[in-house]
Amino acid sequence: MKSKTVKGNWSLRTKKFGLPSLFFICVFFFLAGFFGASLFSESQEKVYYPRPRARLLDSATEETEYNLLTSGESGDNSITLIPFQVLSWKPRALYFPNFASAEQCETIIDIAKEGLKPSTLALRNGETEESTKGIRTSSGVFISAAEDKTGTLDVIEEKIARATRIPRNHGEAFNILRYEIGQKYASHYDAFNPAEYGPQKSQRIASFLLYLSDVPDGGETMFPFENGLNMDGSYNYEDCTGLRVRPRRGDGLLFYSLFPNGTIDPTSLHGSCPVIKGRKWVATKWIRDQEQDDHDV
Incomplete structure (x- = not known):
């Protein structure tokens, strides 16, 4: 069936x-x-x-909601977004596009013009002003945020503190510099090796450069030892080579002179290439490992 x-x-x-x-x-x-x-x-x-993704981290949009924690007395109750690009890990160098507005840059230049003097060097043991002549040929002036009546440097200093995650009272006064055609700064370290400069009360751990003007040709910030290049003893500290960052008005450059363990990063050697065309203005903020008075240098 x-x-x-x-x-x-x-x-x-x-x-x-x-x-x-x-x-x-x-x-x-x-x-x-x-x-x-x-x-x-x-x-x-x-x-x-x-x-591969074009970006590893996406910027937060206005629609993004965050469940923020209650901040301490010295903290913030909001989130700060400052876009940046990693240029190098050896040395650790980060680029901040459009860090300051064109108006802010012009204001800083205006307040610095009257006090410009030939830039000086911190001398190593055995060096003299005569023996180091020609290494740094720019003009500059130190101005603290408190001395700026316009409040522009105060805003920039606060933003630098947020970008670096280092409190603003660890920074020296701004060193605002002008480079004319042919002027330069030979390769050097911002950190002071005690074996060469003697005992230090504190150490420069990072530098933030705010470019105040465009430079049509030359004037790049160079890192000749980037990723271990030119470290065979043949580099003469004058050649403009390695990683080079072209100045663009309003952009910022942050690099670290020390490793996390406090020793000097040998690849943080850097300099300013000669200006070939135009004029270079830059505001430098040196940041130390201890709190500083605004006028300490």
Whole structure:
């Protein structure tokens, strides 16, 4: 009876659908299986061979909501977003586009013009002003945020503190510099090696450069030892080589002179290439490992 029932059911099915219907059903399932296999294969490729993302971290949008914690007395109750680009890990150098507005840059230049004097050097043991002549040929002036009646340097100093995560009272006064055509600063370290400069009350751990003007040609900030280059003893401390950062008005450059363990990073050697065309203005903020008076240098 089972065989008759099966036969009867099959007969009813074939009569109901017919050969043309069965043909189209077979084609339908074949195509569905084909495209299904293709989609599955593509999904497998995405799992095992992901495409590189253009950005590792996405900037927060206005629609993003954060569940903020209650801050301490010296903290903030809001989030600060300051875009940056990592230029190098050896040395640790970060670039901050559009860090300051054109108006802020012009204001800083105006308040610095009257007090410019030839830039000086911190002399190592055995050096004299005569023996170091020509190493640094710019003009500059030290101005603290408290001395700026416009309040511009106060705003910039606060933003630098947020960008570096180092309290603003660890910074020296701003050293605002002007480089004319042909002027430069030969490669040097911002940190002071006690073996060369004697005991230090505190140490420069980082430097923040705010470019106040565009420079059509020359004037780049250079890191000749970037990623271990030119460290074979042949570098003469004058050549403009290695990683070079072109000044652009309003942009900032942060680099660290010390490793986290407090020793000097040998790849943090840097200098200012000679200006070939135009004029270079830059505001430098040196940051130390201890709290500083605004006028300490």
